[in-house]
Amino acid sequence: MSQTRIALDVMGGDDAPAINLKGALRACDPNGGIGLDPARILMVGDGPTLERGLAELGGNPGFEILHATQTIGMGESPATALRAKPDSSISRCVGAVKTQAASAVVSMGNTGAVVAAAHLGLGTLEGIKRPGIAVTIDLTGNPLTLIDMGANIAPKPEHLVQYAWMGSVWARTVVGQKDPRVGLLNIGEEPSKGTDLLKATHQLLSSCPLPFVGNVEGGDLFRGACEVVVCDGFTGNVVLKLMEGMAAFLFGLFTAELRQNKAEWGAAAMGKLKKKIDYAEYGGALLLGVDGVVVIGHGRSDAAAVANALAVAARSLDANVNRHIVSGLAAVS
16 A cells, blocks of 8 residues: 555646646656655646647656546535546545545545545544544634534534534644644533534533633634634535635735726735635645545635645545544543
């Protein structure tokens, strides 16, 4: 088994396959900041298309290609598409991990299809009931990991507690935060606030050997109240998309105003600030809890985001995140 190989869904995403080819080449550029060995990347997609694309970009630096005859579109129903397209690039990526030809999957494609294929094809880690999507952004200079961002819209309290553990392991082993604090996203700080789900989760987290800071409100995400925020997938997805949309709107508004007032430095200054919450800087979200490393990128990813998603997968494999999750949960079961 290749313990470090990453299967890249080259056909997934709004600008596939070209942007994924460029991203993979960027990740393997010896003069870049990532410097992955091309042998670590298994390119999955239509073989002739990938070969032509690489030739147009200067040649194949050493990628192995796994042919897939089908592609799942961004707007297709995940369940229907997975059944109708068994030879899709998403299914083939997951299959590569299942057959031990790779240990990680990176896809900018249909999120629902990636989550479903990984959950069904790989199963969950020992002790994990439901996987969750973890997204890391840097709002205050101290990276913040939010989980779940859409994998589980109707969780149980024990699912949220496991998300807290998995998010903490990720923040500690890959992000590099020594003792990440955990907060539970709610409408108020008091333990009595929120739904029955949140009240029960608060009680469970309060008894866990985690640095639990209690409930956090939406505004606390911008104040550095904690390093890991736990929520259900529906709420998390709304929060993430609202943050992305609001950031893009405000940056555009501020930049236009600065230019109108002849402040030509404005665009450059705002560009630096925008990078703090740009998904491309972190590359993708990790589907924590499945028996393998799965990184889900944004459908609108550019080459930099694809390269960074590959870097996230490589760091997760090198840090052996899943082993730490399983051992951590076993110790407190």
